[in-house]
Amino acid sequence: DGGITQSPKYLFRKEGQNVTLSCEQNLNHDAMYWYRQDPGQGLRLIYYSQIVNDFQKGDIAEGYSVSREKKESFPLTVTSAQKNPTAFYLCASGSGPIALTGELFFGEGSRLTVL
Amino acid sequence: AQSVTQLDSQVPVFEEAPVELRCNYSSSVSVYLFWYVQYPNQGLQLLLKYLSGSTLVKGINGFEAEFNKSQTSFHLRKPSVHISDTAEYFCAVLGRVAGGTSYGKLTFGQGTILTVHP
Numbered sequence: 001d002g003g004i005t006q007s008p009k010y011l012f013r014k015e016g017q018n019v020t021l022s023c024e025q026n027l028n029h030d031a032m033y034w035y036r037q038d039p040g041q042g043l044r045l046i047y048y049s050q051i052v053n054d055f056q057k058g059d060i061a062e063g064y065s066v067s068r069e070k071k072e073s074f075p076l077t078v079t080s081a082q083k084n085p086t087a088f089y090l091c092a093s094g095s096g097p098i099a100l101t102g103e104l105f106f107g108e109g110s111r112l113t114v115l
Numbered sequence: 116a117q118s119v120t121q122l123d124s125q126v127p128v129f130e131e132a133p134v135e136l137r138c139n140y141s142s143s144v145s146v147y148l149f150w151y152v153q154y155p156n157q158g159l160q161l162l163l164k165y166l167s168g169s170t171l172v173k174g175i176n177g178f179e180a181e182f183n184k185s186q187t188s189f190h191l192r193k194p195s196v197h198i199s200d201t202a203e204y205f206c207a208v209l210g211r212v213a214g215g216t217s218y219g220k221l222t223f224g225q226g227t228i229l230t231v232h233p
Binding site for chain 1: 119121124149156157158159160161164205220221222223224225226
């Protein structure tokens with residue numbers, strides 16, 4: 001079945017460690033996105049990529065890094081510079097240009113807890 | 116730039132009652148508008164969207180929303196809710212410019228938790 005796969009679903013890490021969250025899609029979508037979700041704050045955009053080998057910072061990019069070497073993959077690294085990394089992370093993709101459909105397809109999320 | 120405000124953080128309602136989840140937006144350009152639903156510990160899925168045309172939009176699971184440009188609102192409604200509608204609902208806006216292109220990223224509201232009681 002077509003869709004977006006995020007892994008791991010749950011992740012525990014010690015403070016000061018970098019962690020990488022995986023996001024893979026087989027929908028043949030050009031655009032991919034990473035959002036962070038905190039209770040009562042909705043979804044905030046971390047990074048997005050409209051095409052392979054290109055990505056842009058979203059609203060809260062500090063302390064995060066991404067790569068887009070393949071169309072299917074858009075991994076997110078949460079670095080030790082991120083002050084408050086405990087959150088629910090959502091990856092999404094969309095067929096481009098987004099204006100034609102306006103719809104994003106989401107993975108099931110990765111819950112990161114920093115101890 | 117655009118922003119979205121969901122006026123209620125939590126909405127409790129009894130089964131089979133009607134419900135309205137409120138959403139207001141601000142934008143310096145014309146917009147596309149969306150409602151997404153999130154069930155516990157899952158990703159979001161699209162309920163409905165307004166791109167153009169009729170201001171009353173029907174979506175999945177019996178939900179509908181009305182785009183009101185003068186009020187800058189896009190409230191979500193359902194005439195009779197079920198227990199299975201218990202979830203968090205997000206309103207989102209996408210700015211658009213002349214020619215149909217967009218800024219390419221959705222701005223989400225803070226979310227409204229709908230709890231349906233038996």
